[in-house]
Amino acid sequence: MRDRIDPASDRAVYRQIADQLRAAVERGDLGPGAQLPSETRLVSEYGVSRVTARRALSVLVTDGLVVSEHGRGWFVRRRPPVKRLGSDRFTRRAEGKAAFTVDMEANDREFRVEVLYVGRGPIPDEAAARLRVEAGSEVAIRRRRYFTDEQPVETATSYIPVSVAAGTPIEEPNPGPGGIYARMEDQGMTFERYDEEIVARMPTSEESRLLQLPPGSPVLHLVRTAIADGRPVEVCDTVMDAAAFVLHYHLPA
Template identity: 50%
Template sequence: MLDLGVIDRTDDRPPYRQIASALRKHITSGKLAPGEKLPSEAELIDHFGVARMTVRQAVQELRGEGLVVAEHGKGVYVRSVPPVRRLASDRFARQHRQEGKAAFLVEAEALGRKPTVDQISISTEVVSAQMAERLKLPEDARVVIRSRRYLNDGVPVEVATSYIPESIAGGTAITSTDSGPGGIYARIEEQGHELLRFTEEVSARMPTPEERKVLQIGAGVPVITLVRTAFDADDVPVEVCDTVKVSHAYVLQYDFPAR
């Protein structure tokens, strides 16, 4: 049994938060390693001398923070999702597309993870006012909308929705479930739009109920939002990708010159 201390009755925090704090300390220090099982309810009840509901409240707080996951009939385990380091200077390199690899595949394989994509949905719609402004399209233009969920080793880490002008994406594999080797950027370049640059807008917020469900995270786990715009050689926007990322699954690393 871990050294979890005891309940301090003079502490202003309720007992369940003290228990959560003790467990959290062992998780963040690595004494409870990713994938390791937490002490059982019975063990925690016996150790702290509290009611079952108090222990369950403590575990629920940790679940809400995304630190642990419960497996029905087995117990509660420390979440084992490693960070994915995104290298802004490299992940969209043309070399990767020529090798038939999309950015997410490059990122995951660099860490030895098994990447998968599911929940793919594709539609063609009249562009929204906001997206028309970003893509510099007329208000009656149509865009192909491609949404998908990305997983590392079977664990959801992000959902992404791309908006591409129908004049570029129509009739290509971008409108198919499998967009082909190199992903949608390879298909865009095949249409004569050689990519020149990308811009990214990064922010953070709490997830919506739907995002929590899709990403399988607790209400207390924040998400990173990243909106990327791709420009072709004529500096015309050819795609906008709106991505929602699980905050603890990513480290965003950017390299840029000091000038």
């Protein structure tokens, strides 16, 4: 296979090898979870050093396409991105379905939710301003991690006024069918809108750990404020693996 490498090219040999491996993934020759050729095999097939082979594979890790599993090898990471349905995802609470469930079912994906923390604590300054409470005020806090096909793709932390959450399933690990918004509607609240702000950035070390991100992978940082009866009733701070989602919105003409 040496003839596939152009020694006269101004593109480094390890990048040429990475390009060909990437093309194999994009064609579907190597599907999600498939093992890539080992360093030893690349050395043999391309006639390169082990260092060059490792650099080629590392490029794909940095691109978020491949993960390295110690003692096992290199595997295709990327799954088809989930289409996040924007405003439509909040319309099926009456069916007992939370927004993330709606997204996953629409994409025909397996999923699960891990509850990291449910309790009370001080609200961060930025979230306090959005929730219209004093910085450091005690609020109900719900922190979750979401998995798609057993891969972590999103973390979310909700901040809810104690006056809304106290004595309700909102302060329990499982708030029941439809999630916390359904429990707020049980109290007679009427939702008016959900304001979302989204920025792309690099993750913190803790975010990288929770989402198991390869080096160089960006995240989408989404902050949603839920408005009911003229006041904010929840601020949800969400960090998403940027490679795992397509954001889809309907906008009025």
